[in-house]
Amino acid sequence: MGRTEIESPSGPPAGLDQLDPLLQHRSRLGALVLLADVDALSFTRLRLLLDETDGNLGAQLRKLEDAGYVKVRKEFIDRKPTTWYSLSAHGQKSLKAHLKAVESLIKSAKV
Amino acid sequence: MSNVQQIGEDLQFVRQAVARGRHPARGPASIYWLWAVYVLAGYALIDFDRPASGWFFMIGGILGGIASWQLGKRWALRTGEYDLEMARRGMLHWGGGIILAVASALALCAVNPPLRQGAYSGQMVVVLIGMVYFLGGVHFDRNFLWLGPLLMAGGVLVGFVPRYGWTALGAVIALGLVIPTLFPAGGTAGTVEQSA
Numbered sequence: 001m002g003r004t005e006i007e008s009p010s011g012p013p014a015g016l017d018q019l020d021p022l023l024q025h026r027s028r029l030g031a032l033v034l035l036a037d038v039d040a041l042s043f044t045r046l047r048l049l050l051d052e053t054d055g056n057l058g059a060q061l062r063k064l065e066d067a068g069y070v071k072v073r074k075e076f077i078d079r080k081p082t083t084w085y086s087l088s089a090h091g092q093k094s095l096k097a098h099l100k101a102v103e104s105l106i107k108s109a110k111v
Numbered sequence: 112m113s114n115v116q117q118i119g120e121d122l123q124f125v126r127q128a129v130a131r132g133r134h135p136a137r138g139p140a141s142i143y144w145l146w147a148v149y150v151l152a153g154y155a156l157i158d159f160d161r162p163a164s165g166w167f168f169m170i171g172g173i174l175g176g177i178a179s180w181q182l183g184k185r186w187a188l189r190t191g192e193y194d195l196e197m198a199r200r201g202m203l204h205w206g207g208g209i210i211l212a213v214a215s216a217l218a219l220c221a222v223n224p225p226l227r228q229g230a231y232s233g234q235m236v237v238v239l240i241g242m243v244y245f246l247g248g249v250h251f252d253r254n255f256l257w258l259g260p261l262l263m264a265g266g267v268l269v270g271f272v273p274r275y276g277w278t279a280l281g282a283v284i285a286l287g288l289v290i291p292t293l294f295p296a297g298g299t300a301g302t303v304e305q306s307a
Contacts, residue, residue, distance in 0.1 A: 026121040030128045042191030109115045
């Protein structure tokens, strides 16, 4: 499949250097976008919405947790262990900056 | 170098995930059944024991609000989606809206004594609560878009029914509350509840 490379004769396009490397993975980006809209989502709910496998989603969420983008809370509901994820202030700020950079990038690609 | 197509595909993936999570702003069916029983019993009491109906609506309304909060919380835990802001908005709309409707009707009766006669005050409360229902349809569950005007019309027409008009109105509203819960309006909430 052919891809449209962003080319600019006068250096890198606007926004490219501001993209957050951690959020250039679609599952991590998707998780943060979903968490931005609510107080918390369970692992099961995130897995269903992102249509990911347990292993892959767990690994991606661990990266977000290690970077301080998400907060994790574990509790038992009906005797079953449930892991809850919520967006941290740092994660919210990073998501906003990343989306702004994506917007700039798309605008510059359209020119 | 990154590329536009990759970013486009990622954004499409995120858009699909967000769409999967978008379910109608309808809480658990148990809340609708709870309020259907409350409406049916309360409106029947107006016909059979009018003085008791006032106490029933007041105490039952408070207890129903607390029970709804608990049922909503339990549902959120089971579906895996905790949205306190949405819960607060719901409580503010239903709790605050109905308190304001009742207070407005009482204030109108206070300044216009003839309105206190007969069932006028009750009819006024119901018409104003019908407005709260309608706005609930605008903000939360589309089902209330028709249930609100139905309640308002019922609140007016019940004055022309000599016997058991309130009981009939209560039965219609109760059915209007529970019937939609038997037909899921789409979304993934139910699916998640089963898998969580």
